[in-house]
Amino acid sequence: MAPTTRGINKSLSPSAKTRATIAHRLSAVTGAMTTATIAEMESRHPWFQRLDAEHRSWITLVAQAGIDGFVKWFADPGPAGPSTSDVFGSAPRELARKISLFQTVELVRTTIDVVESQIEEVMPKGDRPILQAAIVQYSREVAFTAAEIYARAAEMRGAWDARLEALVVDAVLRGETDETVLSRASTLGWRSTAAVVVAVGPAPETEETQAVET
Known part of the structure; x- marks a missing residue:
C-alpha cells in the first residue's frame, strides 16, 4: 500500500500503545542522534x-x-499529519539570512540521513x-516548512528593499546624502564608485501629429 499523505503508511501503522513504546525507546537516543x-x-x-x-x-x-518533533509526532501522529512549524521556531530570523535555502536543504538531508542511520x-x-x-513522511513536511519560511523571508526582503531604494533615491534628489543614505545604499548592495550624471528638467513639448488626408 502506498504511503498516505496524512500520516504513517497504513500497512506499517502500529497501535497507540506500540507507538508510545517505540517513541519511548527512540526518545532515549535523541541526544546521541543530535550529536x-x-x-x-x-x-x-x-x-x-x-x-x-x-x-x-x-x-x-x-x-x-x-x-524531538519527530519523536513527539510519532508517538501521536493525529489525522492531520505532522506539524513541523516548531522545528525552525527555535532559531531567530537572522538564520535565514545567514544560511541559504540550498544550505538548509543540505542540512535537512544530512539530519534525515543520520536519523535513518541511527535507527x-x-x-x-x-x-x-x-x-x-515515518521519517520519510516527517522529512517531507520539514522540507515544505523550510521552503515556506524562505519564501516568506524573500517576500519581506523584497518589500523592504523596495522601501530602501525609494528612500535612497528620494534623498539623492533632495541633496540629503549623509551617512544614513550611504548605509542604506550599502545594505542594498550598491557599492559602485562609478560617477553618475543626473539631468533634471521638464520634458520637451512636442507637436501633436496631425493626420493628413489624401
Whole structure:
C-alpha cells in the first residue's frame, strides 16, 4: 500500500500503545542522534565549519527540535499529519539570512540521513521498518516548512528593499546624502564608485501629429 499523505503508511501503522513504546525507546537516543548529526554536518559541509559559534548553536537547536518533533509526532501522529512549524521556531530570523535555502536543504538531508542511520544502528529490528516509513513522511513536511519560511523571508526582503531604494533615491534628489543614505545604499548592495550624471528638467513639448488626408 502506498504511503498516505496524512500520516504513517497504513500497512506499517502500529497501535497507540506500540507507538508510545517505540517513541519511548527512540526518545532515549535523541541526544546521541543530535550529536551525530552535528558531527556529520561538520564532516560533510565545509561551509558549516566556517560558521561562527552562534550560528552553529542555532543550527544545533534546529536539529534537536526536528528530532524531538519527530519523536513527539510519532508517538501521536493525529489525522492531520505532522506539524513541523516548531522545528525552525527555535532559531531567530537572522538564520535565514545567514544560511541559504540550498544550505538548509543540505542540512535537512544530512539530519534525515543520520536519523535513518541511527535507527538502523540503535533501534530494535522490529521498530526499524515503522520508524523508517515515518521519517520519510516527517522529512517531507520539514522540507515544505523550510521552503515556506524562505519564501516568506524573500517576500519581506523584497518589500523592504523596495522601501530602501525609494528612500535612497528620494534623498539623492533632495541633496540629503549623509551617512544614513550611504548605509542604506550599502545594505542594498550598491557599492559602485562609478560617477553618475543626473539631468533634471521638464520634458520637451512636442507637436501633436496631425493626420493628413489624401
